[in-house]
Amino acid sequence: MQGPQPRQRPAATYPPTERTVPTRSPDRAAYDRELVHAILDEGYVCHLGFVRDGAPVVLPTLYGRVGEVLYVHGSTGSRPLRAAGRADQGLPVCLTVTHVDGLVLARSAFHHSVNYRSVVVHGLAYDVTDPEEKRQALDALVDHVVPGRAADSRPASKKELAATAVIRLELDEVSAKLRTGGVNDEPEDLALPHWAGVVPLSKGYDTPLADPDLAPGTELPGYLTAL
Amino acid sequence: MQGPQPRQRPAATYPPTERTVPTRSPDRAAYDRELVHAILDEGYVCHLGFVRDGAPVVLPTLYGRVGEVLYVHGSTGSRPLRAAGRADQGLPVCLTVTHVDGLVLARSAFHHSVNYRSVVVHGLAYDVTDPEEKRQALDALVDHVVPGRAADSRPASKKELAATAVIRLELDEVSAKLRTGGVNDEPEDLALPHWAGVVPLSKGYDTPLADPDLAPGTELPGYLTAL
Secondary structure, three states: OOOOOOOOOOOOEOOOOOOOOOOOOHHHEEOEHHHHHHHHHHOOEEEEEEEEOOEEEEEEEEEEEEOOEEEEEEEOOOHHHHHHHHOOOOEEEEEEEEEEEEEEEOOEHHHOEEEEEEEEEEEEEEEOOOHHHHHHHHHHHHHHHOOOOHHHOEOOOHHHHHHEEEEEEEOOEEEEEEEOOOOOOOHHHOOOOOOOEEEEEEEEEOOOEEOOOOOOOOOOOHHHHOO | OOOOOOOOOOOOEOOOOOOOOOOOOHHHEEOEHHHHHHHHHHOOEEEEEEEEOOEEEEEEEEEEEEOOEEEEEEEOOOHHHHHHHHOOOOEEEEEEEEEEEEEEEOOEHHHOEEEEEEEEEEEEEEEOOOHHHHHHHHHHHHHHHOOOOHHHOEOOOHHHHHHEEEEEEEOOEEEEEEEOOOOOOOHHHOOOOOOOEEEEEEEEEOOOEEOOOOOOOOOOOHHHHOO
């Protein structure tokens, strides 16, 4: 008699596919699962692409990650979510998340660049119909924006859940792409009198602005002061 | 005899089309030309969508604006740029630029949102073959990232120009979408003990990191100290 099988650990990398191997700068591509998760978890706004009447559409939207699944939500009336709901076999989508880390100013116009980290996910998006999965997805979306916030808000009602469409996209065909480091000028340009280097970009939070109708005694929660 | 006709000023708004009028939250859509230009000019990284083998692809890339034309550049080997070069009738693309301005924390999970400003451009992208237009486009791209920088760098050589593909996209079918302001909680939720409000996001520049091989005496230029 055997005991329970140990749960299989996912491979450390996503297997590259024809469309996740770039034709240019393949050295900038990465498939490491932890790196992909870290890039995804640092953001909360993605750009979701789908095809409508043969033409591409790219919309910014919020997302959340639960393990190897990304969730995107929207109104049940929005076009991509309606399309996913109709598509029994899933809606082909491409979901991209990008962080820009620095401006790379080379001596030559040609070698100007930016340092960035991006993740591109290809796959089929499916409408989430199970209420429990939908609720967990919405919690993940809220916690993606501000960790700890989902537990400190009124959960969605049945009516609100019904008005919200959620689609799921498996992390399966995935790649990261990165540019890091300094300028790559041509050797013969090094003596030119143009300043060259990297301007790092910073992101932050300004002082939270409380709603004027806060219930008396409501304090700024710790997860916001910690931001 | 008539003198020269006065140059026609563009209309103050982009005419809405079926695909630039959202099915949801139409009150957030705007077509004002100056607003669209301002949102485009504040950024330099867009998400460019195109269709490949029937599936959407969304890639982050740099862009520049010259009047009513957007330029996107890349290697002549990259997929969308090669596809645009082959497409006599233009490559259908969707180019989206998004700025996230604040996190909107409502008392209810359902009403969480973000404040943002985005522009979505639909159209056909064409390969730029005229060397002079290509050069101007590259200057616009560099100046979009750091205004004033194009004039303070070595211009692209003929060989570099030949290795760079540039596509042009007319600002024709364009819309902006915005969410501003505070939380929109349900009246019956106002007394709940959850903090609610907006957390403004800030973006900035950290101290520039000079390339170690700068020519002696090269100072940080004024357009960088002014950032």
